[in-house]
Amino acid sequence: MPAETARRVELAITGMTCASCANRVERKLNKLDGVTASVNYATERASVEFPAGTAVADLVSAVETAGYGASPQRPEEDRAGELGERVAIAAALGAPVVVLSMVPAWQFPGWQWFALALASTVVWVCGWPFHRAAAVNARHGASTMDTLVSMGVIVSYLWSLYALVFGEAGALGMRHEFSLVPRPSTTGDIYLEVAVGVTVFLLLGRWLEARSKRRAGAALRAMLELGAKDVAVVEDGVETRVPISRLRSGQRFVIRPGERIATDGLVVDGSSAVDRSLVTGESVPVEVEPGDQVVGGTVNAGGRLVVEATRVGRDTQLARMARLVERAQSGKAEVQRLADRISAVFVPVVLGVAVLTLAGWLLAGRPLEFAVTAAVAVLVIACPCALGLATPTALLVGTGRGAQLGILVKGPEVLESTRRVDTVVLDKTGTVTTGRLDLVEVLPAAGVTRAELLTVAGAVELGSEHPIAAAVVRGARAEVPVLPEVTGFVNREGLGVTAVLDGRRVTAGRPSLVALPESLDELAAQERRKGRTVVAVAVDDEPLGLLSVTDAVKPTSAQAVRELRALGLRPVLLTGDHQVVAEAVAAEVGIDEVIAGVLPAEKVDVVRRLQAEGRVVAMVGDGVNDAPALATADLGLAMGTGADVAIEAGDLTLVRGDLRVAADAIRLARRTLRTIKGNLFWAFAYNVMGLPLAALGLLNPMLAGAAMAFSSVFVVTNSLRLRGFHPSTT
Incomplete structure (x- = not known):
């Protein structure tokens, strides 16, 4: 899609109850001509890119035809609050049903009909969101996780109703024994506690999930609320x-x-x-x-x-940060796309397994109620809700925590890149160094005080706009707040400046302008070997001393390099400066590999050369001339204190100018990726272990519902651990 015709909108999606719903909405949107959509269940948002000829109303209509609601603004409804009310009512009405079904001593005459009345409210009123979602999807020839839940609950309820009306279960004085596993029995058994228990546990899981998701997005909401009113x-x-x-x-x-x-x-x-x-x-x-x-x-x-x-407005740093975070949270990592593909076929497969379980037990000679119970357990235990939550919740928390620490992730695909990187190229100016010349050494001649040298040098350089002069003036004012005025100021281009101070001629500039004694000449040579610029100061041709100016290394750069090495990265210093200057800086921060004298246009070639050597390269820079290299690198880290074009080209933006944040960013990204993979493992392991148990008739459907709810809560809770990530920069 041509960039000039592409438009983007964020849609708030309502009515989604599981990750399969998000997949369905995404597929519906992507069927529209020229539309590229990504739907995130955790944030309940669709990020849609569409051609100019398509109206937002067309996008909303497509979502509505799929059975869901859509709006360009985030809805103000409190989903956690609504679910909380449903949980409270379901638990209050369902508890007597479960207790009566499990404790024969408390089963008074006619208890089963009392339990039916309570269970009917729980199943059809409190559990209505599951059934509505299943019906909507069935009307469109689709199945989701809600299909499994709804079928499991309805089958348990209808079987119980059948046993009560047409079987032996309706007789007064009937006793019902509870078992952890389905048991072969007669039509005297009812499963109202299964229908109620599954509904309560799943509603509880959805409520805890909604609360956790709200906590997960707290960082972004806090950022959006920072602006003044x-x-x-x-x-x-x-x-x-x-x-x-x-x-x-x-x-x-x-x-x-x-x-x-x-x-x-x-x-x-x-x-x-x-x-x-x-x-x-x-x-x-x-x-x-x-x-x-x-x-x-x-x-x-x-x-x-x-x-x-x-x-102002959308152009502020805060607004741009919020957009970057939202874009990252609404996107999908490659591991999530794999999970989406699996969950898209998982529900139909589970329905098939449930049918085979029912048929298999019947062919094996087991009673119908045993076969039905085992099939219901398969439907309930197999719901891959945890699978759908594994990636988006971790991404939501990880990117939110990063935003709090001044680390902005451009997109979820960046997480994969941080794992593979083995080389980090560091631009020198503005990244490893301050990017500003500073006075670092004051070397007075014999018999001259430091204050005298700074006073004279600061006064004469005050009239110059050269960066070296500015560094001298800043350094002088730090110790001599009031500098005297000079007259007869002359700028000698490329050499230095002269002026008259108290009737005496003052010179400041290259050492070649002043006849230096041997001691000062040796000091000047030493400073030059360190890669520094030397300014000689004289009064009436008498040397007053030397000033050493350099682009100072940031105080935290050496620590940052050590931390990058600890992450298994090989640091490379890249600069357009002379080799001597570059090597001096590299030695100070602990970098062994130096590439100096590189023109801005050649930085891309350096990155490509390293990639050709088989290295996976991360680039850290802040200037306009760094943007092409940032975009070319496998992972671009832009310092937020630098140019806008560099920030746009980077995959990660470091809001502060502290290089240690680069190490923190990589650590956080890798930890987020590990959390996602851990979530996916446990989600898969849960389904892989649970399905055979259910199919073999070794799992009560109510326990299956509790376990499924726990798996979703576990995944979200595990993701919330990312909120405790601590940087090294505090």
Whole structure:
């Protein structure tokens, strides 16, 4: 589908009760011309890409013809609340039925008719969602997990009704013995406790599942609720409180201590500490001052700030983060597609197994009621609800936890890539280093103090806009807040600057501009061997000392490299800088393999060369020139502090500029994938072990219902363990 004609919409789907329902809706949507849809049962959403000639109403209509509801907005209904009410009523009415059926001593004359009245309400009122879903699917010639549940419950109920009306079970004074396994008997046996028990247990399982799914999506909901509702806009010096929807890019607004920052912007007045923990996962507030960027949704923890809005609405970092997380949660990993294919044929196969079980026991000479009970147990135990929940719930929790920690997963297919990666290519500037030149060494000449050297150098460099000059000025101001004024400033292109300070000529620039004594000359050579840029300072041609400037390595980069190695990854430093500079940085952080002097366009070639050597490559970068390499790599990790194009090209976005988050991202992705595979194993194992037991007549249908409900709850609970993932960056 051409990109310019493609449209995308998120549909909230109602009426789905199992993963088979989601598969049915997905198939119905994908039959439309040019439509590509992915339906996620855990989030109850359909992510649909469709051509411009198709209307959203056509998509909604397709879903409705399949027997479900659809809306472009998320419904406000509380599914867990409705299921909770059904569970409470079913349990209250069903408990006497189960107790009376299991305890002969409590079976008073006519108890079975009392149990029938209670069971009828449980089966047909409380259990109506199962039967309605089964009927809808049957009308369309399809079968789902609800088909198995509904058939099991109805067969148990109708058999009991038959035994009560036409058999011996309706006689007053009848005693009913309970057994953990179906037992050969006469038409004096009824299975109302099976119909009730299965309904209660499955409703309980669905309720716990709905609650767990809501907890699983809590991280995304919290992110969506971070935005401010109104903002104090400043116009002509007057503050006016307006709804956030009226804020426009370029407008200035005020943020007082304790308030949430309304949108992305640039601080123009004031200084404060900003708590960014809910957006980036940083545990320590960050100091901001005029010229610094702030992110909407963060909290002003200190003084009053005046901020100029740079991004509003859907363009803010918070909104983009939420879209990335939702896109990841609505997609499907390859392992989920396998599970979908299996569950699509599983229900018809189980129906066949149930029929064979019924026929087999009848041919073996067992009573009809025994054969029916065994077939019902097959229908109930085989429901692959856990299989349908295994992937989406783990993905929901894992991506939500990642969002809390400043790790955004672009799509579920990324999880597979993190498992296979064995080499990680690290861009140097802005990734391993700060991406900004900083003053790292102050080397005064004999008889000159550090303060004197910084005062003179800062004063003369103040008039230059060169990055090296800016680094010198920042370093000088950190120790000498007030710098003296100079006159006669001259910029000598490519060499340095000169000016007059207190009647004396000051020079700052390349060491070749100044006649350095042997001691300072040796120090300059040492700094150059470290890959640093040296600035010589002189007054009236008398050397005052040296300043060493470099793109400093981030304090956490060395630890990040160690953590990447611990994950079995081989780090490679990639840079366009000189070999000497690159090797100095690599030695500082512990990287052995260095590829230097690479032009931006050649970074893709480096990634392809490594892939040709049989390596599975992850690329970490932040600049515009990194975007092609990020897209080419098997796994692209974009630093969120970098360019938008790099973020769009990456598979994982690291909201913070801390390289340790890259290791955390890979660890979280791998753990999420392990959880998905563990869920799938137990879901499969449950069905594989349970089906033979049921078919052999070794399992009471009520226990089968309890076990099936437990399996779904187990899978969701196991996924929720991902909420306890702890990063190394705190």
